[in-house]
Amino acid sequence: MQEKKNTGRTIARVLTFILLLIVLAAFVFPFILVVINVFKTKADITVNPLSIIGNHGFTMDNFPNAMEKMNFLNVFKNSLIVTICATILTLLFSAMAAFVIVRNNWKACIIFFAVMIASMVIPFQVLMIPIVSVYGNLLKVVDQRLVLILLHVGFSVSMATFMYHGAIKTNVPKELEEAAYIDGCSRWQTFWKVVFPLLGPTTATVAIIDAMAFWNDYLLPSLILKDKMVQTIPISTKLFYGTYSTDIGLIMAALLLAMLPILILYLFLQKFIVKGVTSGAVKG
Amino acid sequence: MNRDKMSYKTSQFIMFAGPALLLFTGTVIVPLFYGLYLTFTSWDGISLSKPFVGLANYSAAFADTSYWQSLGKTFIYSFFSVIFINIVAFLLAYAVTSGIKGQNFFRAGFFIPNLIGGIVLGYVWQFVFNRAFTALGASIKGGTVPSLLSTESGAMFCLILVSVWQYAGYMMLIYVAGFMSVPEALKEAALIDGCTPGQALRKVILPLMRSSFVQCLFLSVTRCFVVYDVNLSLTNGEPYGSSELAAMHVYQTAFKHQQFGTGQAEALILFLICAVVGVTQVYVGKKGEVEA
Numbered sequence: 001m002q003e004k005k006n007t008g009r010t011i012a013r014v015l016t017f018i019l020l021l022i023v024l025a026a027f028v029f030p031f032i033l034v035v036i037n038v039f040k041t042k043a044d045i046t047v048n049p050l051s052i053i054g055n056h057g058f059t060m061d062n063f064p065n066a067m068e069k070m071n072f073l074n075v076f077k078n079s080l081i082v083t084i085c086a087t088i089l090t091l092l093f094s095a096m097a098a099f100v101i102v103r104n105n106w107k108a109c110i111i112f113f114a115v116m117i118a119s120m121v122i123p124f125q126v127l128m129i130p131i132v133s134v135y136g137n138l139l140k141v142v143d144q145r146l147v148l149i150l151l152h153v154g155f156s157v158s159m160a161t162f163m164y165h166g167a168i169k170t171n172v173p174k175e176l177e178e179a180a181y182i183d184g185c186s187r188w189q190t191f192w193k194v195v196f197p198l199l200g201p202t203t204a205t206v207a208i209i210d211a212m213a214f215w216n217d218y219l220l221p222s223l224i225l226k227d228k229m230v231q232t233i234p235i236s237t238k239l240f241y242g243t244y245s246t247d248i249g250l251i252m253a254a255l256l257l258a259m260l261p262i263l264i265l266y267l268f269l270q271k272f273i274v275k276g277v278t279s280g281a282v283k284g
Numbered sequence: 285m286n287r288d289k290m291s292y293k294t295s296q297f298i299m300f301a302g303p304a305l306l307l308f309t310g311t312v313i314v315p316l317f318y319g320l321y322l323t324f325t326s327w328d329g330i331s332l333s334k335p336f337v338g339l340a341n342y343s344a345a346f347a348d349t350s351y352w353q354s355l356g357k358t359f360i361y362s363f364f365s366v367i368f369i370n371i372v373a374f375l376l377a378y379a380v381t382s383g384i385k386g387q388n389f390f391r392a393g394f395f396i397p398n399l400i401g402g403i404v405l406g407y408v409w410q411f412v413f414n415r416a417f418t419a420l421g422a423s424i425k426g427g428t429v430p431s432l433l434s435t436e437s438g439a440m441f442c443l444i445l446v447s448v449w450q451y452a453g454y455m456m457l458i459y460v461a462g463f464m465s466v467p468e469a470l471k472e473a474a475l476i477d478g479c480t481p482g483q484a485l486r487k488v489i490l491p492l493m494r495s496s497f498v499q500c501l502f503l504s505v506t507r508c509f510v511v512y513d514v515n516l517s518l519t520n521g522e523p524y525g526s527s528e529l530a531a532m533h534v535y536q537t538a539f540k541h542q543q544f545g546t547g548q549a550e551a552l553i554l555f556l557i558c559a560v561v562g563v564t565q566v567y568v569g570k571k572g573e574v575e576a
Contacts, residue, residue, distance in 0.1 A: 017384050023376070024393045027449065030408045031396070033416055049415040093304040100300035108297050112305060119312050121562065123510040125531050126555045127312065129538050129548045130319035133327065154311025157304045187296065216401030218513050234403045238517065241407055248415070251407070258404045266399055270392045277395070278457045281503070 031259070038062055038256050042249040059249075066253035070240050071228070076261065079232040082145055082221070083214045086152035090210050091203055094157045098164030099191050103177075113165070116158035124155075124219060132223050143227040151224065152214050160206045163280065167202040168195065201279075208276035215262060233258050323549040329542050341545040350525070351550050354533040355557070361440060361529060362508035365447040369504045370497070372452040377459030378485075391460065394453035402450070402513025409446050410518055439519045439527040446514055451507065455500045462496030463489070498569030502562055509558040530554050 036052055037045050039062070044054025066072070101109040131151070136142045172195050180190040196203075218234040225231050231239075237258045244250045266273060323341050325334035345351060380390045397405065414431045421429030432438035466489050474484040512531040515521070521528035521536075528536070534554060538547030 013382070013384050016379050016382060017386070020376075020379055020384070020390050024390060027394055027453075028396060030412050033412060034408055037411075045415070049411070049419050089303075093307065096299075097301040097304035100297060104293070104296070106293055106297065108293075109301070112301060115313070116308060119308075119316075121506075121559055122312065122316065123506070123531075123555055123558060125510055125512070125534050125551045126319060126548075127315040128535075129544050129551065130315035130322055131311070132329075132539075133322060133544065134315060134318055137329070137332065150307055151311050154307035154309075157308050158312070161304060188299065191300070212399065218401060218403045218516075234401050237407070238403055241517070248411070251411070255404055255407055255411075259400050262399045263396075266392075266396070271388075273399075274388075274392055274395060274457065277398075277454070278461050281454070281458050281461075281499070 034252050034256050034259075037249070038252040040249065042247060045248045045252070062249040062253035063257075066240075066250045066257060069244065069250065070236055070254055070257065072236075072257055074229065075231055075233050075236040078145065078230055079215060082149055082152070082232055083211050085145075086149045086156075086214050087207055087211045089149065089153045090156045090160050091206060093153060094160035094206070095164045095196055095199060095203070096191065097157065098161045098168055099195055101161070102165055102168045103174075113161070116161055119158050120162070128219065128223060131220075135224070142224050143230060145225070145230050148221055148224045151220060152217070155220075156210050156213070160210065163202055163206055164199060167199050171202075172198050204272060205276040205280045208273055209280045212262070212273075233261075319548050319552070322545055323552065325545050327544045329539070329544055337545065341543075341549040344543070344546045345549040345553060348537075348546070348550070350528075351530075351533055351537070354528050354530045355554070357440070357527070358509060358530040361443055361447075361511075362505060364444045365451075365508045366501065366504045368444065368448045369451045369455055370500055372448055373455035373500065374459050376452060376456040377463055380456070381460055381463040391457065394456055396453065397450045398454045402511075403517045405446065405450060406514045406517025409442070413442055433519060434523055436523060436526040439523060443511075443515065443518060443527060443529075446518055447508060447511065450514070451504060455504060458500050458503075459493070459496050462493040466492045494569065498566055501569065502566050505565060506558060506562050509561070510554070 033049065037049055039058050039060070040051075040054040041056045041059050041061075044051070044056050047055070097112075101113050135147060135151075141147050176194055176198075177190050180194045181187075185193065216234060217232075218238065221232050222235050222238070225235060228236075228239075237254060240254045241251060244254075322334070324336060324338060326337045326340070327334045376390075376394055380387045380394075410433065413433050418429050418431050432442050470488055470492070471484055474488045475481070479487065510531045511529060512535065515527070515529050515532050519527040521532060530550075531554070534547050534551045537550055538544045541547075
């Protein structure tokens with residue numbers, strides 16, 4: 001009886017495993033398709049996008065072509081600058097704000113925190129037209145990476161502050177700070193030397209979530225950056241697709257180029273990313 | 285040092301919260317109120333003058349039948365997307381917490397679509413629908429097969445399919461966390477008391493995971509309602525504007541037809557509907573929450 005039950009369970013497990021493999025294959029199928037077709041000529045892709053190797057054989061031409069036409073190194077650099085700067089500033093500013101909010105129940109702190117929490121339900125669509133109006137029409141500061149970076153930070157500080165708020169409240173013992181004050185640290189020094197180092201896990205979570213969001217964002221950058229020299233990967237992918245939509249080999253290469261950086265990063269950091277996203281989602 | 289002095293408090297607050305306050309105000313608070321003001325003006329996007337028009341933008345938004353059609357489609361799209369995202373995500377989470385080999389590998393694999401931005405995903409799928417599936421169809425049926433994206437209901441189906449594919453892995457992670465939060469002892473007790481695994485799932489595990497459901501539903505509803513990137517790159521509203529969802533309509537009204545005031549009014553209406561749906565759903569969901 002017990003043995004029967006065990007074999008039944010084993011069979012169920014093997015079946016689940018096989019089923020999951022099939023589902024996973026279906027999940028990554030679109031990516032595989034892009035990878036296959038990137039090494040084929042335009043004519044071969046048109047004839048049969050499903051064949052692994054085309055009649056004209058293997059080609060490496062699509063990559064360098066697409067890289068050059070997309071000015072990939074430049075847009076990659078732009079994306080990198082925007083993502084890194086915006087992520088670092090978000091982390092620093094939100095941790096600082098969360099610290100003063102948690103440790104003091106001044107009116108300004110309470111109001112600021114409540115307004116930030118409430119603002120998290122506002123979708124970007126409500127703010128995009130006035131942002132274009134204020135920054136593009138009134139102040140005329142578009143086409144600058146710095147403006148995009150600051151806007152990114154402004155949008156993400158509320159969520160990040162909320163997460164740091166929870167972390168400081170539960171993970172940073174007040175006694176530790178008081179010991180630092182007695183030893184002669186100012187609040188500013190205490191924050192950087194005692195509190196911030198203790199917030200490592202939250203910093204990692206916020207960094208992962210925000211960096212991914214900044215890297216992939218299309219709508220905000222497309223409204224702010226009109227000049228080709230400062231554009232980021234998602235915008236240039238969109239423009240490239242519009243210009244070369246008939247040259248499907250180039251398109252495949254451009255799409256793969258757009259996906260590769262984050263996929264390579266995922267290969268090394270997937271454990272952290274999955275963990276970070278989970279804890280971020282569950283808290284938020 | 286007197287820590288109760290107003291000057292001390294002010295300097296502390298500005299030192300720590302100043303940068304966040306400044307940027308938050310500049311990107312969220314100022315645009316929010318400025319946007320409210322814009323709905324009472326007719327601004328063309330270029331000139332500096334913004335003539336006051338009273339409630340004309342709101343009546344224009346209410347009279348804009350294509351806006352309400354796009355909202356209706358957004359409802360249909362969100363309804364099916366949310367349901368299927370959560371069913372798929374839950375089943376995947378159930379499977380990858382059942383103790384089979386390679387659980388972490390599967391979790392990481394199903395999450396991959398979330399790493400990539402909506403614009404790129406939409407183009408990848410456009411290739412799949414327009415080239416790969418048509419080629420596959422042609423080789424099975426012979427002749428040429430039209431792309432799913434070329435018909436009205438087909439385009440909607442594609443949008444839903446891609447959204448389910450995109451978000452299922454993310455919601456799966458939340459359900460996985462939910463499954464893991466149910467104490468092992470409770471599951472064992474249920475099984476010892478004679479529950480079948482199915483009964484244990486329904487009577488013990490699911491009620492304890494209610495907060496995961498509330499959260500996943502909230503996240504998927506609020507995301508689907510304002511979907512834009514995938515809509516833009518996968519269908520771009522085609523065929524004949526039939527797959528234009530609300531967020532895209534707002535964009536078009538403002539930036540393509542240069543009716544910024546009306547566009548902003550439509551955005552606010554979209555926000556209100558989205559907020560009401562989201563809050564109601566959380567309220568209803570939280571009411572019946574139980575704790576272990």
